[in-house]
Amino acid sequence: MNKNYPIYQTTFIDDMRALVEEAAQNFGESTAISYKDNPWDKEVKKVSFSQWRNDVRALGTALVSYGLREEKIAIVGENSYGWCCAFFGAMAIGSVTVPVDKELPLDDIDGIISTTGCKAVFFGKTSESKIKEILANGGLKSVELLISIAPESKIEADLLGKKSLKSISEVEAAGAALYAQGDNSYYDYKIDVNKLASIVFTSGTTGKGKGVMLSQANICLDMTLGMYNFDITRKTLHVLPPHHTFGSTVNYVGHLAQGCEVYISSGLKYVSDEIKEQQPTHLILVPAFLEVMNRKIWATARKGKKETLLKVMMKVSDLLRKMGIDVRRKLFGSVLRAFGGKLELIISGGAKLDEDIIRTFDSLGITILNGYGITECAPLISANRNKYRKAGSVGTPILACRVKIDNPDENGEGEICVKGPNVMLGYYNNPEATAEVFDKDGFFHTGDYGKLDEEGWIYITGRKKNLIILSNGKNVYPEEIEADLQKVEGVSEVVVYAGESRLQKDKITIVAEIFPDADLLADKGISNAQEYFETQVKLLNAKMPSYKAVKHVKLRDCEFQKNTSRKITRFNIDKTID
Numbered sequence: 001m002n003k004n005y006p007i008y009q010t011t012f013i014d015d016m017r018a019l020v021e022e023a024a025q026n027f028g029e030s031t032a033i034s035y036k037d038n039p040w041d042k043e044v045k046k047v048s049f050s051q052w053r054n055d056v057r058a059l060g061t062a063l064v065s066y067g068l069r070e071e072k073i074a075i076v077g078e079n080s081y082g083w084c085c086a087f088f089g090a091m092a093i094g095s096v097t098v099p100v101d102k103e104l105p106l107d108d109i110d111g112i113i114s115t116t117g118c119k120a121v122f123f124g125k126t127s128e129s130k131i132k133e134i135l136a137n138g139g140l141k142s143v144e145l146l147i148s149i150a151p152e153s154k155i156e157a158d159l160l161g162k163k164s165l166k167s168i169s170e171v172e173a174a175g176a177a178l179y180a181q182g183d184n185s186y187y188d189y190k191i192d193v194n195k196l197a198s199i200v201f202t203s204g205t206t207g208k209g210k211g212v213m214l215s216q217a218n219i220c221l222d223m224t225l226g227m228y229n230f231d232i233t234r235k236t237l238h239v240l241p242p243h244h245t246f247g248s249t250v251n252y253v254g255h256l257a258q259g260c261e262v263y264i265s266s267g268l269k270y271v272s273d274e275i276k277e278q279q280p281t282h283l284i285l286v287p288a289f290l291e292v293m294n295r296k297i298w299a300t301a302r303k304g305k306k307e308t309l310l311k312v313m314m315k316v317s318d319l320l321r322k323m324g325i326d327v328r329r330k331l332f333g334s335v336l337r338a339f340g341g342k343l344e345l346i347i348s349g350g351a352k353l354d355e356d357i358i359r360t361f362d363s364l365g366i367t368i369l370n371g372y373g374i375t376e377c378a379p380l381i382s383a384n385r386n387k388y389r390k391a392g393s394v395g396t397p398i399l400a401c402r403v404k405i406d407n408p409d410e411n412g413e414g415e416i417c418v419k420g421p422n423v424m425l426g427y428y429n430n431p432e433a434t435a436e437v438f439d440k441d442g443f444f445h446t447g448d449y450g451k452l453d454e455e456g457w458i459y460i461t462g463r464k465k466n467l468i469i470l471s472n473g474k475n476v477y478p479e480e481i482e483a484d485l486q487k488v489e490g491v492s493e494v495v496v497y498a499g500e501s502r503l504q505k506d507k508i509t510i511v512a513e514i515f516p517d518a519d520l521l522a523d524k525g526i527s528n529a530q531e532y533f534e535t536q537v538k539l540l541n542a543k544m545p546s547y548k549a550v551k552h553v554k555l556r557d558c559e560f561q562k563n564t565s566r567k568i569t570r571f572n573i574d575k576t577i578d
Contacts, residue, residue, distance in 0.1 A: 005388040007228040007399070011257045013220035015191045017060075017092035019257050024053035027259040034278075035081055039266035044278075047081060049259070055172055057186050059089035062175030064185045066145060068120055072199070074098040074113045074143075076131070077124020079242045079264050082149030082168045084252055086122040087242070091216060094191055097198045099243035102127045103564050110139035116199055116211065116428065117142045122168065125150035135159040147171055193217040199428050200245055202375050211428030212375045214245075222378040222422035223254040225399040230369070231386045233281035233345060235261040239271055240284065241564040245379040246350055251284055279340035286350035287357075288566035290368070294357045295492070295517065297335060297364075302523055310335075314363040328365030335364055347383070349373045351567060352460060352479055354486055355391055370394050372458060374446055376437070377401075378422040381446075382458050393457040398422070404443060405452055409475075412451040413461050417443035449477065466570065468498045468510065474547045476510065481540075481548065485512055488536045490526065492517040493560050495568055499552055499577040511577060512537060513554040530555055552577055 011026070013019045023032065027049040034046045047055075063069070073090045075097060077083055090097045098116050100109055102124065109130060113121060121143050123131045128148070132155055134140055146155065146165045155165055179186065193216040202209035236255060240247035255262050263278045265271055275283075301307040317331055329336065336343065346361065349371040358368045371383030372394035381403070383395040397403045401420035408414035423444045426434035437445045449467070450460040462477030469475055478496035485494045492515045499511035516529050526532045534553050541549040554577065560568040 005385065008231050010224060010227040013224045013253070013257050015091075015193050015216045015220060016088055016197075016253075017186075017191060019220070019253065020053050020056050020088055020092060023256055023259065024049045030259060031261045032256055033081055033084060033262050033264065035264040036266060039270045044263075045081075049256075052085075052256075054176070055085050056089045056092060058172040058175035058179060059085050059168070060093045060175065061179050061183055061186045062171045063089060063095065063120070064093050064189075065175070065178060065183070066120070068093070068095055068145070069189065070094050070096070071119040072096045072098055072116050074100050074116070074118040074121045075243070076100040076102055076109060076113075076121060077127045077149055078102060078267070079238060079240075079247070080124060080149055081264065082122070083124065083242050084264075085172075086147070086149065086168070087248060087252065091197050092191075093186060094189055094195075096196055099198070099200060099248060101201070101241065101243045101564055102130070106130055106134050106137070106139075110134045110137075112201055112211075113140060114142055119143065120145040120147060122147045122149055128153060128155065131155065132159060135163075191216060193220065196425060200243070200375055210430060210433055213425040213428050214378050215425055218378040218422055218424060219245075219249050219253060221400070222380050222398070223249060223257060225401065225422070226250075226380040226383070227254055227258060228399055229383050229385050229395075230347065232258060232260055232347075234259075235263065235278070235280050236282050236284060237263045237265055237271075237274060237278055237280040238284075239265045239268075239289065240286065244564070245375050246284070246286070246373060249378060250347075250349075250373075250380065275340050275343070276338065277340075279342045281342050282345035282347065283343065284347050284349075286566050287348055287353040288351070288562070290346065290348055290353060290357055290361075291486075293339075294360060295520075296338070297360070299519065300335075300338070302520075314360075318363055328363070332364045336366070339366070345369065345386070347371060349380070349383070349394075352483060354483055356487060358391070372448075372460060374448070376424045376444060376446070377418055377420075378424070380422065381418055390453075390457050393453070393459050396455075396457055402443075403452065403456070403458060405450070406439075406443075406445065408451065413449055414451070415464060416446045416448045416450045416458065416460070418446060419443045466497075468508070470508065470547055476548050481510075481512070481544075481550065484540055484544075485514070485537070485550075488533070488540075489524065490517050490521045490529070490532065491515075493568070495560060495570060495573060496550065497570070497573065497575050499554075499575050509551045509577060510549065511552045511554055511575070512550045513556060513573065515556050515559055 029048045031046045032049040032052045034044050036044055073095050075086050087097055098118055100112050148167045196213050197216040198214045199211045201211050238251045242248050265274055301310045317328055343366055345367050347369045353370050361368050369384045372381045373379035380398055382397045404417045405414040406417050419442055447464045448460055449462050450458055462479035466478050481496045482494050485491055494514045496512050499509045514533055521529055537550050537553050562568055
């Protein structure tokens with residue numbers, strides 16, 4: 001711990017076009033992006049920074065020739081090299097990107113594209129069937145050009161009407177030819193970094209999302225100022241959905257500007273094998289991934305009857321480190337090989353992460369940096385640092401980002417408010433919602449509750465929308481209780497909420513709904529899960545103020561529904577109890 005811990009060297013990002021150009025100049029033939037066309041392929045395709053620049057420039061040049069400069073362009077599809085090129089290529093010519101979650105229902109996809117008035121749509125191979133169905137239903141009325149990120153598209157001509165259909169390779173070839181012939185339109189344009197550059201619809205866990213308007217200054221400065229805090233390694237594996245700012249801004253903008261190789265995952269079910277094969281040195285993840293990784297570590301140890309031994313070894317290792325002896329990479333080599341053997345750092349954000357998981361990984365030799373971000377802040381607000389961390393905190397604000405606590409209670413807890421160059425322009429076509437979240441001093445109200453310590457470190461308590469207000473006026477933060485319950489052996493997932501009795505509609509009961517880890521319960525010889533968890537909850541209740549006590553335990557036989565950011569969607573949980 002050192003208050004004077006220096007910031008790291010980073011690359012200042014002016015705008016997206018400058019980022020691509022400078023990365024090509026600085027890192028040349030080093031690998032920028034790697035991927036497989038199919039997850040079962042042996043060949044890994046590697047794209048250098050120079051080639052990436054050429055592809056983005058060719059794409060941008062063609063888009064200008066199609067009259068798409070400063071127009072809105074949607075990107076709907078799985079994470080891919082083409083998705084990345086579309087994202088940078090559109091913004092490099094001053095157009096507005098509209099990243100769309102490919103998992104959304106048809107009406108929502110069409111609604112986002114039509115509401116924002118997109119003139120063009122890039123779509124991936126997994127999204128083609130949805131695009132076809134939307135066209136068949138008379139949707140995408142504002143769209144003039146469809147661009148398939150996959151090599152071929154099978155959208156029938158009768159569905160297109162007057163719309164054009166091209167493949168991304170066809171578009172890039174056309175742009176490359178124009179550039180070779182002297183077309184310099186890609187460069188002959190001054191980007192206004194303060195104008196609208198991207199509309200990102202929040203996935204939300206409590207209902208319909210809103211269109212967050214971000215400028216290139218928001219995105220570029222968030223990563224410029226944020227990356228001063230991190231010492232990232234040379235290679236990462238991109239797991240997160242690209243339509244979310246954590247996936248696009250942090251994984252692409254922040255990493256490519258620093259010369260990091262980004263391997264694009266083929267999908268969630270391949271991640272475990274990809275980590276072993278690609279051997280990333282650091283990862284960017286949300287807590288849900290880390291919770292799964294943590295469970296796998298202990299499940300593997302139990303299966304080999306080495307759980308007790310692993311715990312003892314971790315305690316011995318921690319003791320040795322206090323004496324200046326670090327043997328973690330050797331001592332836990334077999335565990336680390338499950339993560340490729342070279343993994344040394346994980347940056348986590350998007351939700352609260354159990355401190356026990358952070359300690360477990362640290363004991364094994366992998367540093368976890370817990371951070372805090374929100375789409376409206378492009379997204380990074382704060383983070384712990386490589387060698388400067390506080391347990392339970394999501395770190396200190398990034399440079400030039402001011403944080404205050406609105407209306408703090410006796411414990412200093414209140415709503416977290418942010419002001420800085422990373423804060424959004426507002427919500428698209430929704431001035432009322434925009435006005436609601438900005439105060440007279442220009443601070444954005446995040447909807448998250450938390451507090452600041454005397455050194456300005458942020459601690460998050462919970463979400464304003466999840467807050468349970470009891471009849472006696474007491475506030476209960478479900479996330480605090482969930483964090484404690486998550487430590488109970490056998491809890492795979494848990495959500496705490498105010499349940500409503502079917503018989504007594506006005507009576508509020510604090511409910512813990514649990515998805516059990518059936519394998520772990522079986523290993524422990526626990527046959528009556530309901531009785532077991534009720535006993536564990538009673539033990540937890542005894543340690544808490546009485547008003548926070550969980551009164552009802554509800555078990556479920558399947559995982560909670562999640563959005564593509566792996567956050568549980570609370571709004572669709574049935575909160576009635578018998």
